Amino acid sequence: MKKTTLFIILTAFLLFGCSTYQSSDNNTENDYLDFSKRDDQFEGGIKMIPIQTPKGEFKVWTKRIGNNPKIKVLLLHGGPGMTHELYSCFDGYFPAEGIEYIYYDQLGSYYSDQPEDQDLWAIDRFVDEVEQVRIALGLNEDNFYLFGQSWGGMLAMEYALKHQDKLKGLIISNMMSSLDEYEKYAKEVLGPQMPEEVFQEIMKIEDEEDFQNPRYEELLMEHHYQYHVLRKPLAEWPEAVLRTLKHLNPNVYVYMQGFSEFGITSGATLKGWDRSADLNEIEVPTLVIGAGHDTMDPTQMEWMSKEVKNGKYLFCPDGSHLSQYDDQKVFFQGLINFIKEVDKKTTN
Known part of the structure; x- marks a missing residue:
């Protein structure tokens, strides 16, 4: 009985709850929710997209929410090797604004194919994958906004440096442009905020590369x-976040990032990544999102917003690495305002 009642309430909300929505090209709410002319109607927006790689063809999982010919936001998740589930809260904000958005699990992540060949876990190949996804979904410079958070922010920067002519807007969320600077911030600023004996024990475990020691995870938790990852007691972490952690592919994560939470482990392929000197090549409208309690340095992210040619900075004072959850109102208000401002400027 309770499930039936809930279904009726949710249906009523979808049908009538956003009745004031009208997009910039006079599409109504019914247009936003209408799948009847789409090739993904059969599975409610889900599409498995074939990706060509040097190791053969694989498929990646995507799911489109809504219709808006002028605003389509592709979401790049973190990790590497995590999932789109980190962005479940976008459902609470984007539909009411008429913003179309696309969930996407990168190759190797839970809902997509998970080949074991480590040669696939390279930045350039992931950039090529995003470009193939863009083409398959019909995204272009008139509608394509790319959102990337954490590792997804790295990937978004790399994509923009190669394909910014295909973008309408770029969002770099909770990601610095230099991993060496990230490691320095973690060890010199965040670590010392812990009790001294705790930080020393963590560093000792890292120095000895004893990452399988259960004490390491216990201290970090x-x-x-x-x-600094999500500013809530662990017992109150959102179910979607716990689910994406459960679905993490450690083979991809460890190969590219390593085991450490205070930098990139020696030997990991992302070690030394740095695009700070190249940010001034990005001319597309760009929003950089930083947070007061992030694992990433908010001061450096503000600097990034000034290095790109057409940048804007959004600061979430109460947020951490997943500021879409712990400073949610500031995060979504700023993100939505940016998207609509860019749309208004390019439409007029």
């Missing part, structure tokens, strides 16, 4: 994650 208690003293790091709930202060």
Whole structure:
């Protein structure tokens, strides 16, 4: 009985709850929700997209929400090797604004194919994958906004540096442009905020590369994650976040990022990544999102917003690495305002 009642309420909300929505080209709410002319109607917006790689063809999972010919936001998740589930909260904000958005699990992530060949886990290949996804979804410079958070922010920067002519707008969320600077910030600023004996024990485990020691995860959970990854007690972390952690592909994550939470482990392929000197090549309208309690330095992210040619900075004072959850109102208000401002300027 309860499930039936809930279904009726949700249906009523979808049909009538956003009755004031009208997009810039006079599309109504019914147009936003109408799948009847789409080739993904059969599975409610889900499309498995074939991707050509040097190791053969694989498929990646995508799911489109809504219709808006002028605003289509492709979401690049973090990790590497996590999932689109980190962005479930976007459902609470984007539909009411008429913003079309696309969930997407990168190759190797839970809902997509998960080949084991490590040669596939390279930045250039991921950039090529995003470009193939863009083409398959019909995204172009008139509608394509690329949102990337954490590792997804790295990937978004790399994509923009190669294909910015295909973009309408770029969003770099909770990601610095230099991993060496990230490591320095983690060890010199965040680590010392812990009790001294705790940080010393963590560093000792890292120095000895004893990452399988259960004490390592225990200390991070208690003293790091709930202060700088998502600022809530672990018992209150959203189910979608716990689900994406459960679905993490460690083979991709460890190969590219390593085991450490205070930098990039020696030997990991992302070690030394730095695009700071190249940011001034990005001319497309760009929003950089930083947070007061992030694992990333908000001061450096503000600097990034000034290095790109057409940048804007959004600061989430109460947020951490997943500021879409712990400073949600500021995060979504700023993100939505940016998208609509860019749309208004390019439409007029």
